[in-house]
Amino acid sequence: MIYLDHAATSWPKPLEVVRAITDFLQLAGGNPGRSGHRLSVAAGRIVYEAREAVAALIGAPDPMRIVFTSNATHAINLALHGLIEPGGRVVTTGMEHNAVMRPLRFLEKRGVDVVVTPCASDGVLDMADFERAVTPGTRLVVVNHASNVVGTLSPLAEIAAVAHAAGALLLVDAAQTAGVVPIDMRAMGIDLLAFTGHKSLQGPPGTGGLALSETVDAARLKPLVQGGTGSRSESEMQPDLLPDKFESGTPNGAGIAGLGAAVRWVTGRGVEAIRRHEVALTRRLLESLSEIPGVTVYGPTDADRRVAIVSFRVAGRRVSEIGQRLDEEFDVLCRVGLHCAPAAHKTLGTFPEGTVRLAPGPLTTPEEIDAALNAVKQVAQS
Numbered sequence: 001m002i003y004l005d006h007a008a009t010s011w012p013k014p015l016e017v018v019r020a021i022t023d024f025l026q027l028a029g030g031n032p033g034r035s036g037h038r039l040s041v042a043a044g045r046i047v048y049e050a051r052e053a054v055a056a057l058i059g060a061p062d063p064m065r066i067v068f069t070s071n072a073t074h075a076i077n078l079a080l081h082g083l084i085e086p087g088g089r090v091v092t093t094g095m096e097h098n099a100v101m102r103p104l105r106f107l108e109k110r111g112v113d114v115v116v117t118p119c120a121s122d123g124v125l126d127m128a129d130f131e132r133a134v135t136p137g138t139r140l141v142v143v144n145h146a147s148n149v150v151g152t153l154s155p156l157a158e159i160a161a162v163a164h165a166a167g168a169l170l171l172v173d174a175a176q177t178a179g180v181v182p183i184d185m186r187a188m189g190i191d192l193l194a195f196t197g198h199k200s201l202q203g204p205p206g207t208g209g210l211a212l213s214e215t216v217d218a219a220r221l222k223p224l225v226q227g228g229t230g231s232r233s234e235s236e237m238q239p240d241l242l243p244d245k246f247e248s249g250t251p252n253g254a255g256i257a258g259l260g261a262a263v264r265w266v267t268g269r270g271v272e273a274i275r276r277h278e279v280a281l282t283r284r285l286l287e288s289l290s291e292i293p294g295v296t297v298y299g300p301t302d303a304d305r306r307v308a309i310v311s312f313r314v315a316g317r318r319v320s321e322i323g324q325r326l327d328e329e330f331d332v333l334c335r336v337g338l339h340c341a342p343a344a345h346k347t348l349g350t351f352p353e354g355t356v357r358l359a360p361g362p363l364t365t366p367e368e369i370d371a372a373l374n375a376v377k378q379v380a381q382s
């Protein structure tokens, strides 16, 4: 089987991740930060070490400013609902996932001014339009670091400069980049970064988080849920300690243990090395797919300007048929359709049919890419 659906979720997970989860459940299964006994302390240490590993990977200022959530969607919702009041202005782009668009459309109905700035048909942001949209008084700019449909990387440094000049904070949706593209929140001017554990970080589902830089006044960020945190138990009011303010309820300790192991696995291989590997595979895909008669490839033609996500269509053929034949006849697993990103497909001109998306991972081999290309060729020809 050739698994090319890492943009949906990475698979298989490193053995270290599986072991960390079972070890947590068998050896350290207390409730982290709640009781004072050894199993609770052991669990708390594992959760803290995962915070440290994530903070180091993304250049976050302080492990205590990593708020664990159940996925990137939860982290993005925390940032958007927590920061934006009715009457506030948010600027985003025409390449966003529904994890961004749906909460924004919800907020728009409650009086938030939501501005969606256009991208070109390869997914590249129009900086002139974007600059005009980010007017003084804009509260937040929210952009993906890379598109989940065509992999286009956003020019974060330029976007951060425009956002900050207008007094806005920058929220980056790093669902498709954390673990495969080097990230340094401080150097890149990222104020809030939403990440997910189960994609390029190689961790388990049910993990993710929101990293807050020191530029974010946590007192002005409202929690999505209130409840027990294990801290300040004498009070009926939500504590303002970080990360407790935003982490009510028993955390997903086993998942976070797996996430910590996953981040250490990624760090051990080196994000730069993973990136080089994925750029090479992406280049191979881009060059060969575009030579297959009838195939249209979407997104930037340069592999350096994207993550390892390649979308294509075959003239006159349904994407569902292509996906099914790749799976059933050639054991190639990919994802077809709209990828939870209708706005991006409208920008690319591929709405409502969507595309066939091939997304290799850090352990995908060039031979697997060649076998998948051969499969696409045969499906396209018959």
Ligand SMILES: Cc1ncc(COP(=O)(O)O)c(C=O)c1O
Residues within 6 Å of the ligand: 007, 008, 071, 072, 073, 074, 097, 099, 144, 146, 147, 148, 173, 175, 176, 196, 197, 208, 340
């Ligand atoms: C760009 C982007 N943002 C957000 C998400 C949501 O991630 P999660 O499923 O972890 O909530 C995804 C998942 O496909 C994504 O690709």
